[in-house]
Amino acid sequence: MAVADPTAGTPVPAAVAPAASRFRLLRYPDVAVPAGLLLLVVLACTAVPLLPGIPAPIGGSVLDSYLPAGSPGHLLGTDPNGNDILSRILHGGRSSLLVALSVNLIGLAIGGTLGALSGYVGGPLDTVIMRVLDVLIAFPSLVLTLAVAQSLGPSRLNTILALAFFSIPAFARIARAATLRLREQPFMAAAQLCGTSGRRILARHVAPNIAPQLITFGMLGAGIVMVIEGALSFLGLGIPPPAPSWGNMIAQGQQSLSATPMLVVWPCVALFVTVLACNLLGESLRDRWSGR
Template identity: 60%
Template sequence: MAVAETAHAARRPAPFDPAAQQRSMRRAAVRRRVVVVLPGALVALLLATCYLGPFVLPLPSPIAGNILESGLPPGSPGHPLGTDINGNDVLSRLIYGGRASLTVAISVNVIGLVLGGTIGAISGFFGSRTDTVIMRILDVVIAFPSLVLTIAIAQALGPSLPNTILALTAFSIPAVARVARSATLRVVSMPYVQAAEISGSGTGRILLRHIAPNILPQLISFGMLGMGIVIVTEGALSFLGMGVPAPAPSWGNMIYDGQQSLSATPLLVLWPSLALLVTVLLFNLLGENARDEMSSR
């Protein structure tokens, strides 16, 4: 009998404690903020290093190296990460190359968010034939393998930073447009949008004041995830000689240059590869955490 009573007491639920629940909720909120803030802070540090570092740090020119100093190991005087086969400082090329890669990724995503977001919002808002025509055109573009299409455009335009941005934007816009259309379809059914239509608000006013602010967080989250994809694709184009033209550095052409002497100087491939990996990982973490944070609200 005593054993049965003891087992029943063990199964009895613990009394409700409001203070303990509040403490648990506060700890969960702090963890969510840390998960979002930490990758964001590291991304900010990365951007500051690549864009402000050349003005703050005493970096040598990334392309005017001394051939007599070629192949210096890490830790050499004036060259913390050593030099490449042309005598260029590796740290300087990493920072300047990061600026080029990030400039491409940011530009592609901004253009994609503006144009793709506008196309998707118009498609979702008007619906009917407008939606059908726009989505069929996007389906045709998306049907092409994105990397093959990008390489074809880059080859046709020629290697340069602006042409790399244009080539990568070609497959960024359709992807963003589909996300914007999906988000717009949810927003247009909301009561405040219907109330704005009944009150006689113009289409432009509804799109700018009611649609755009409510789909923008989802587009930004998608753009953060897209940053990593663009950086990797830009690296692939530069590796193939269709991206940022040498001797200007980017992480992709640094990997290409380093693999020519991989057995003798593997660090020349390791440094840009590591920078590429960490950058993509940070943007993916930031995008996924921002998406989770918005979905939990």
């Protein structure tokens, strides 16, 4: 005798569905194409520099400076210091991706936790957290980022800290808004009536359901972070030479822009493609997860 499923016909939040169902998004070209492009960039920047025969990004000879593209051992040529341009682009991409990933992880961990806690608990705690975040948002973030980077000094770690500080309020506000909508759902009330602790509700019900919004924002924010990191490096406040980054490569190349424009073009193309992939993937995930 068949037993009726008591949950039949009850809508299940999309974020609680099995993890395997989320990979079905890759069936859609608007998700698969930018995801594949971003994966290609990540693999190129992380795996290709480890292959034998790839020159080091620093330590070149000035006797090999300004070699044209297609020179033996230098596919894209060399820079004024004789360093291989392709190697520097790949290692610079690794730095940019690491900065974007680190900033988003810090913002997600701290801001997401504060926003979910604020939205779920409410009351005075919500007021205090959101007023503090409102104060941070009220300041011009780009100007303060430049000031923080200047005061801390140019380095990869300081760049991550300066950018992560201003990513926390954005993640927190998104997490809070999603949690407030989620708090009105029947399954949340059922979990509370069953005596489930607030910590368990946040971990088992709130976090999985607000994850899509935070991931989508993180993908869109990653492109912005890479652009700002490039701008800081261009101004000499980001990753300092001789360590490669797309920003300081552009700054170095603009000194001889009229004679060797490709020194600026190649890192600009790499930055453009990566940011475009992040933006397209973020927008596609937002549309798919929202049901459009």
